[in-house]
Amino acid sequence: PILPLNAQEIRDHLELLKQIKSVLWYEAQTLEEAQEICAFVRRELPVT
Numbered sequence: 001p002i003l004p005l006n007a008q009e010i011r012d013h014l015e016l017l018k019q020i021k022s023v024l025w026y027e028a029q030t031l032e033e034a035q036e037i038c039a040f041v042r043r044e045l046p047v048t
Contacts, residue, residue, distance in 0.1 A: 001020070001022055001023075002022070002023045002025055003017075003022050003023070003024055003025065004025045004026075005024060005025070005026060006026070007026070007028075007033070007036075007037050010024065010026070010037065010040070010041065011040070014044055014045070017045055018044075018045060024041065
C-alpha cells in the first residue's frame, strides 16, 4: 500500500511498517525535517 503518514505516525506504527511492504509518502515542512525522517526511515526500515 501507499501510506500518506506524518512523522509521528511513522514512529508510532514502526512495528506494523516493518511487517508490510509499503511506500511511505511524507511531505516535510522543512529540509531539516525531511532529512531527519529520511535518516530515521533508512535506519529503522531498511529496504529488503
